[in-house]
Amino acid sequence: MDSLQPVLDGFGVVLDPTNLLYCLIGVVIGMLIGVLPGLGPAATIAILLPLTYGVEPVTAIIMLAGIFYGAQYGGTITSVLLRLPGEASSVVTVFDGYVMAKQGRAGTALGIAAIGSFIGGTVSIIGLTFLAPVVAGFALDFGPPEYTALALLGILLVATISGGSKIKALIAAAFGLLLATTGRDIFTGAERFTFGNLGMADGIDFVPIAMGLFGVGEILYNLEERHRAAAVPVKVANVWPSRADLKQSTGAIGRGSVLGFFLGILPGGGATISSMAAYAVEKKRAKDPSRFGRGAVEGVAGPETANNAAATSSFIPLLTLGIPANATMAIIFGALLIQGVTPGPQLIANDPELFWGVVNSMYIGNILLLIMAIPLVGVFVRILRVRGAILAPITALITLLGSYTIRNSMFDVLLVVIFGAVGYLMKKFGFEPGPLVLAFVLGSLLESNLRRSLLVLGGDVGGFFTRPISATLLVIFVVVALWPMVKAAFDRRKSSRHETSDNQEVKENA
Amino acid sequence: MKHKAKGAATETAPGPGGTAAASGAAAGVSGPQGGTDVEAVADEELTPEELAARWEEDAAPPAGPQANFWASLVTLAIGIAAMVLSVQLDLGTPAEPRPGMWPFLVSLVIAVLSVTQLVVGRRGGRDGEKFSKLSWLAAVGFATLLALVALMPLLGFEIPAVLLCFVWMKILGGESWRSSILYSLIIVAAFYAIFILGLQTTIPHLF
Numbered sequence: 228m229d230s231l232q233p234v235l236d237g238f239g240v241v242l243d244p245t246n247l248l249y250c251l252i253g254v255v256i257g258m259l260i261g262v263l264p265g266l267g268p269a270a271t272i273a274i275l276l277p278l279t280y281g282v283e284p285v286t287a288i289i290m291l292a293g294i295f296y297g298a299q300y301g302g303t304i305t306s307v308l309l310r311l312p313g314e315a316s317s318v319v320t321v322f323d324g325y326v327m328a329k330q331g332r333a334g335t336a337l338g339i340a341a342i343g344s345f346i347g348g349t350v351s352i353i354g355l356t357f358l359a360p361v362v363a364g365f366a367l368d369f370g371p372p373e374y375t376a377l378a379l380l381g382i383l384l385v386a387t388i389s390g391g392s393k394i395k396a397l398i399a400a401a402f403g404l405l406l407a408t409t410g411r412d413i414f415t416g417a418e419r420f421t422f423g424n425l426g427m428a429d430g431i432d433f434v435p436i437a438m439g440l441f442g443v444g445e446i447l448y449n450l451e452e453r454h455r456a457a458a459v460p461v462k463v464a465n466v467w468p469s470r471a472d473l474k475q476s477t478g479a480i481g482r483g484s485v486l487g488f489f490l491g492i493l494p495g496g497g498a499t500i501s502s503m504a505a506y507a508v509e510k511k512r513a514k515d516p517s518r519f520g521r522g523a524v525e526g527v528a529g530p531e532t533a534n535n536a537a538a539t540s541s542f543i544p545l546l547t548l549g550i551p552a553n554a555t556m557a558i559i560f561g562a563l564l565i566q567g568v569t570p571g572p573q574l575i576a577n578d579p580e581l582f583w584g585v586v587n588s589m590y591i592g593n594i595l596l597l598i599m600a601i602p603l604v605g606v607f608v609r610i611l612r613v614r615g616a617i618l619a620p621i622t623a624l625i626t627l628l629g630s631y632t633i634r635n636s637m638f639d640v641l642l643v644v645i646f647g648a649v650g651y652l653m654k655k656f657g658f659e660p661g662p663l664v665l666a667f668v669l670g671s672l673l674e675s676n677l678r679r680s681l682l683v684l685g686g687d688v689g690g691f692f693t694r695p696i697s698a699t700l701l702v703i704f705v706v707v708a709l710w711p712m713v714k715a716a717f718d719r720r721k722s723s724r725h726e727t728s729d730n731q732e733v734k735e736n737a
Numbered sequence: 738m739k740h741k742a743k744g745a746a747t748e749t750a751p752g753p754g755g756t757a758a759a760s761g762a763a764a765g766v767s768g769p770q771g772g773t774d775v776e777a778v779a780d781e782e783l784t785p786e787e788l789a790a791r792w793e794e795d796a797a798p799p800a801g802p803q804a805n806f807w808a809s810l811v812t813l814a815i816g817i818a819a820m821v822l823s824v825q826l827d828l829g830t831p832a833e834p835r836p837g838m839w840p841f842l843v844s845l846v847i848a849v850l851s852v853t854q855l856v857v858g859r860r861g862g863r864d865g866e867k868f869s870k871l872s873w874l875a876a877v878g879f880a881t882l883l884a885l886v887a888l889m890p891l892l893g894f895e896i897p898a899v900l901l902c903f904v905w906m907k908i909l910g911g912e913s914w915r916s917s918i919l920y921s922l923i924i925v926a927a928f929y930a931i932f933i934l935g936l937q938t939t940i941p942h943l944f
Contacts, residue, residue: 310788321788322788391863391864391865392854392858392862392864394850394853394854394857394858395808395854395864397846397850398812398847398850398851398854401843401844401846401847401850402812402815402847404843405819405840405843405844405847408839408840408843412836414836415835415836417826417835417836419826419836419837419840420819420822420840443882446878447875447878447879448875450874450875450878450905450909451869451871451872451873451874451875452871520786614910614912615910616905616906616909616910616911616912617906617910617912617916617920617924619905619909619910620901620902620905620906620921620924621924623878623882623901623905624898624901624902624924624925624928627882627885627886628894628928628932628938628940631889631938631940632932632936632938632939632940635939637886637889637890640886640889641886644879644882644883644886647879647882648879651875651879654865654866655800655804655865655866655868655872656800656804656805656808656865657799657800657804657805657808657862657864657865657866658808674839677839678834678838678839681831681832681834682832682833685832686830686831686832686833687831687832688831
């Protein structure tokens with residue numbers, strides 16, 4: 228912590244005109260897709276991966292990061308004005324935000340959300356600045372067994388925390404690991420699952436998988452999803468919240484910042500979960516919980532602060548451990564690998580410009596977003612008038628033409644389209660594409676560390692439990708893996724014993 | 738978590754007695770009778786819980802037992818096939834793992850989990866989405882994307898792209914003839930300007 232010099236140098240990187248421009252592009256795109264229901268940040272970042280080939284790694288990541296946290300700001304606007312959550316992380320904002328808009332306080336809701344987001348983001352960046360070097364320093368001692376355990380735990384957490392069937396999410400994750408084994412084995416040079424195809428010798432590329440599963444998959448899925456027609460937006464007046472409103476939401480913003488920061492670090496956590504947790508916390512803490520759902524300003528401030536704080540802090544595991552905490556981070560991880568940068572504990576020491584450049588770009592990005600979210604909110608509301616039917620072919624063409632430009636290969640485009648169909652079918656059959664992509668990026672890291680550990684430990688699997696860190700991580704792994712079964716068995720016993728009282732409890736929880 | 742709790746509540750609601758089911762039916766009947774105005778007003782005054790419940794109602798129904806059966810069978814088949822292929826790659830021993838070891842472990846996990854899902858999800862479950870009439874739109878979308886990939890090397894991207902835009906807007910999106918044609922041409926012209934004239938990429942093009 229003795230040298231603040233690299234941190235300051237990071238600002239030099241951000242203030243480079245190219246980086247500033249890409250930061251602006253990133254946050255504007257993020258804001259746009261946040262406003263538009265349909266494509267989420269993961270899909271957008273996947274679609275725009277080809278754009279990152281031509282620029283410096285730091286520039287590329289600054290832009291992709293901007294899309295991610297920008298989307299958290301944008302999602303608020305439609306939640307408040309139209310009761311249509313633009314992003315999953317803004318769903319809970321609807322409950323009080325829309326009611327506030329009905330009461331003529333739309334401006335207050337948006338203003339509080341923007342200010343909360345800004346504070347949450349900033350708190351999180353400061354936390355990131357101090358915590359990341361500590362975590363990275365701690366992880367420098369990690370050997371292959373620790374990395375094996377960490378990667379396994381990360382994949383498991385992301386798979387089990389995602390909504391829907393957990394077993395299916397785990398199957399998807401295992402498929403990601405299997406897909407990652409195609410091509411030449413790095414240890415022996417043996418070709419695996421290539422079926423004699425020369426094009427497969429180098430394995431399947433990350434970009435077509437991400438662009439297909441997330442990008443085209445979501446585009447196809449949206450084709451059959453008829454979004455309800457957007458109602459005429461409520462007129463927005465007086466975006467600056469009053470002093471009383473600010474005072475009322477100070478606590479919520481503070482709690483949201485802390486909660487979001489910590490939930491964002493956890494693998495499988497992230498913006499959506501932390502916004503829901505923040506809403507629950509605010510409702511529980513309130514003296515009069517019945518105000519919630521009737522326009523309580525804390526119900527907007529808490530979640531909106533938390534989701535932005537989480538979006539920022541979820542960079543910590545990626546940049547310090549090399550383990551992405553969610554699907555969006557997995558794509559950014561892939562983007563870094565494409566650029567020849569391997570995120571991990573050495574990143575801060577070996578590539579301080581990249582690390583601090585990206586971290587500090589978030590200050591600039593958040594300021595830009597605050598400017599756009601408050602005075603320019605009307606401009607973004609107008610974007611909603613563009614019909615989905617016209618946007619769909621544009622995104623499809625961007626994806627397909629973009630995937631061609633990576634290697635000038637029609638085969639890549641075909642792969643993207645095919646993985647698009649796979650992604651669509653996965654969604655229809657209840658398999659999350661997120662765990663698959665995450666496991667795919669971690670696949671080769673996990674395998675090589677497992678094999679190295681086995682070599683180090685002489686084939687003794689029990690050796691994982693003789694090392695404190697890997698033992699702890701694996702114990703957590705087992706607990707997380709078995710918990711749903713234990714809980715299900717427990718619930719069954721409880722519900723069979725007293726059904727009626729259980730029913731009562733469910734109602735109270737809801 | 739929340740959704741699960743809700744599911745449990747709705748599933749068990751008819752259990753305690755006929756009254757809950759009867760009142761539910763009555764509410765269901767009064768909706769349509771009340772007309773759209775009443776419904777719209779009611780819609781505005783929903784509590785968060787009711788709003789979430791309404792969203793859940795509006796969402797497509799889950800994929801169901803049959804979908805679960807076939808999906809699990811497909812993943813099981815892939816898992817077993819990958820296990821066989823991994824064994825052929827040579828597993829080695831834990832002390833000296835060979836190339837087949839890791840893929841074998843992973844495909845074993847796939848197979849075991851697929852069997853579990855086959856059993857656990859035999860009654861359906863709440864995940865996935867049933868195919869509806871609108872699913873044809875996605876199928877048509879996929880077909881047009883494939884057509885674009887097939888035609889691009891032969892004709893360049895311009896004509897196939899215009900056709901794709903037109904099909905997506907007119908047939909899939911229900912836009913008018915006029916705006917479909919107009920926007921298709923404008924969009925492709927913009928793409929030409931950006932990708933060919935601006936970025937000078939080597940995307941196959943006619944002009």
